[in-house]
Amino acid sequence: MTIQTFLRELPHGITLSCRAAGEPGRPLMVFLHGFPEAAFIWDTLLEHFARPENGGYRCIAPNLRGFERSSSPTEVAQYKPQLLIQDVAELAKSENAGGHIDTLVAHDWGGAFGWGFANALPQSLTRLVILNSPHPGTFTRELRQSADQQKASAYMNWLAAPGSEAVLAENGFARLFAMFTMMKAGPEGFGWLTDEVRAKYREVWSQGLTGACNLYRVTPMKPPVPGKTTVDDIPQLPPERVNVQVPTLVLWALDDMALLPGLLEGLDAYVPDLTVTKVANATHWIVHEQPQRVAQEIGAFIQRKPSR
Numbered sequence: 001m002t003i004q005t006f007l008r009e010l011p012h013g014i015t016l017s018c019r020a021a022g023e024p025g026r027p028l029m030v031f032l033h034g035f036p037e038a039a040f041i042w043d044t045l046l047e048h049f050a051r052p053e054n055g056g057y058r059c060i061a062p063n064l065r066g067f068e069r070s071s072s073p074t075e076v077a078q079y080k081p082q083l084l085i086q087d088v089a090e091l092a093k094s095e096n097a098g099g100h101i102d103t104l105v106a107h108d109w110g111g112a113f114g115w116g117f118a119n120a121l122p123q124s125l126t127r128l129v130i131l132n133s134p135h136p137g138t139f140t141r142e143l144r145q146s147a148d149q150q151k152a153s154a155y156m157n158w159l160a161a162p163g164s165e166a167v168l169a170e171n172g173f174a175r176l177f178a179m180f181t182m183m184k185a186g187p188e189g190f191g192w193l194t195d196e197v198r199a200k201y202r203e204v205w206s207q208g209l210t211g212a213c214n215l216y217r218v219t220p221m222k223p224p225v226p227g228k229t230t231v232d233d234i235p236q237l238p239p240e241r242v243n244v245q246v247p248t249l250v251l252w253a254l255d256d257m258a259l260l261p262g263l264l265e266g267l268d269a270y271v272p273d274l275t276v277t278k279v280a281n282a283t284h285w286i287v288h289e290q291p292q293r294v295a296q297e298i299g300a301f302i303q304r305k306p307s308r
Contacts, residue, residue: 001047007069008062010090016062017069018091019043022050024058027102027307028095030088031061034108034133035159035212036168036176037287038204039063044291045105045298054299057102062091064110066211068204079214085116092124100124103302107131107287109215118244126307128248129298132256132284134263136221137242137270142262143223144231150223152258157225160216165209173205183257183283192288239270247273247305251297253282253289275301 004020019039029049031042039061046059063070065087066079073079093099104125106114111133118128134142142149158164168175177198181190216222224230248271252264261278268274277297282289 001050003043003046008091008094010087010094012086012090014065014071014087014090015069016065016071016087016091018060018062019046020058020060021046022056022058024095026056026058028092028100029057029059029103029105030092030101031059032088032104032106032110032114033061033064033067034110035215036179036201036205036209037108038068038201040200040204041107041287042105045287045295048295049298054295055302058095060091060095062087063204064113066208066214068207070211072208072211074210076214076217079211079218081113081116081219082120084113085120088113088117089121089124098124101126102307103127103129103298105129105131105298106133108133108284112136115242115244118246118248119242122245125246127302127305128244128246129301130248130250131286131294132251132253132259134259135242135244135267135270136237137239138263138265138267140221140234140237141266142260143221143234144236146260146262149260149262152260153223155258156216156219156222159213160222164216165213168209168213169205173202176201176205180285180288183255183285192285197288242270244271245273247301248275249297249301250274250276251279251286251294252276253279253284253286255280255282256284258284273305275304 001021006018007015008018009015033041042061048054049057050059065084066072092101104114111130115135118125220235
């Protein structure tokens with residue numbers, strides 16, 4: 001199965017660089033990456049679900065606004081969640097007339113926009129799959145109430161600071177690569193971080209990091225900074241803004257140092273049709289570490305929750 005790469009110009013003025021597999025016109029699967037990743041992390045899953053025996057989907061993974069060759073506006077306000085949700089909606093419309101997504105799979109920051117898409121456009125989505133990305137309702141609660149989650153999320157304020165992108169680029173992106181290896185290694189160690197994968201990341205990061213850091217600058221969902229902000233600066237979101245009515249699988253790697261298991265508590269209050277699968281011996285980088293397990297869990301979920 002060949003991965004196709006292309007630039008997709010969307011009618012609202014944003015261009016997304018995309019990776020895809022499968023025939024256009026087939027039921028659509030969309031994959032959204034996080035920070036500091038890029039669309040290429042999904043290649044194994046794009047190829048898997050494009051195969052006829054696995055559903056024969058049209059699979060597409062965009063680089064988010066601000067990443068790789070996608071449009072990277074300089075204004076921080078251009079990274080508000082509703083704008084990136086619009087990017088996903090317009091991308092889906094470019095693939096089929098109704099803009100319908102059969103299964104939306106999203107990790108980390110991609111998950112933030114996956115949760116938002118499912119809330120705002122449930123009629124355009126059959127299923128949602130979230131990998132280690134906190135729901136905004138439980139995330140704001142934990143940022144306000146949990147000292148452990150505040151400590152685990154403190155890096156967000158560092159990434160939001162002026163000039164963070166320049167520091168990240170120093171010494172061959174040493175700090176970015178350290179984000180991968182600072183977490184507990186799984187049974188296979190860090191074998192996934194091959195020279196080839198490192199080269200792909202260097203190519204992506206060399207095209208600019210400001211857009212990626214702007215995601216942290218624009219969000220008010222960050223832990224308080226002593227002497228500057230308090231928990232009262234973290235928004236409390238009304239349930240109707242964050243509830244999700246589509247069948248949802250949350251696949252959660254338990255060795256994630258940044259996103260603690262407390263984020264799963266009370267999630268069913270926001271997502272009535274919820275399946276939570278916890279994965280031991282996996283970190284935040286589960287897509288790299290265990291792509292076959294991820295594909296297996298998504299495939300089983302699709303079978304349990306057939307299209308409406």
